[in-house]
Amino acid sequence: MKNTLKLLTSFVLATLITACACSSCAPAPNFDEILSPQESEFFSLIQSMCGKTFVGESVYPEDPGHDFAGKKLVATIDYCDNQHIAIPFTVGEDESRTWHLNKTYQGLLFKHEHRLKDGSPDPVTNYGGYSASYKGEAVTATKHFFHADDFTAELIPDAKTNVWMLEVDPENQELTYYLERHGKPRYKAVLQLKE
Template identity: 70%
Template sequence: MSKSEADFYSLMSSLCGKTFVGSTVYPDDPNHDFAGKKLVATVKHCNHREIRIPFSVGEDASRTWVLTPTPQGLLFKHDHRHADGTPDRITNYGGFSGSYKGEAVTGTKQFFHADDFTANLIPEAKSNVWMMEFIPETKELVYYLERHQKPRYKAVLKLQN
């Protein structure tokens, strides 16, 4: 892992046990699945092997973001589960950290490019790039997704005291 990836992992580890609450910022579409729903992400289950961040959308707690340090770099995956805990058909998609549109990853901001597993699982998502950022000044966690280098989704969540 690069220093910036390790720094980001360390930063997220330092937030273990903390909860962020927010909402969808983009798209501004009342028909979007997440529109008007409270978003909650709690940094949990932190160790040197992985960080698991359950992410709920309203009452739907089926999603968990997973950060894993690997020899190839920092890996970000989306773990989707049914209420009984069994994996969803569409799960474990994501990819490795890397610079994007000329912007390098940093200790507070990472870009994750869709990997081959994701491209095979969700062919239309092969161009996906997810961004996760913690802004220390505002204590906000930003989750952002582009597809075909165009904005697709953005959520901003504020650290709760």
């Protein structure tokens, strides 16, 4: 009886250990079943341009004192997998910024990563939000609006009404990045695909 009990206990423990170890082997979730068709199409469009670089400049505000004024802007679609896209965004010589587009259970998520010169995270980083329609305009396969999430509102209280827009114009080979705050324009950049 004791031997049977030991064997049964060993079997149960082995099963639990195997189950715990294999939980990390579970198949990745199929986010395309969770995301809207427009979110999946937009992600796929950006993903299809992996390795491509867009170059441009700020077009709003027309303030020569703005931090980005007169600086060359470069966005390279640098890393792509089935769940995440990373787009380093260079402003002049400043390479501290990276945009991230992620498939999540809550929808398509757009984030801004900032790093200090030593490579460590900036105190103000990882802000952004989830895709949703804006001012009655629905998201599409080429244009998405991202509303500031709770993390952003806590990190940067002034940005709690931020809505970022990313748009890809395949015909004109343009990438537009646009930001509104309190429903009013705050920043816009237009970048052209570099051949």
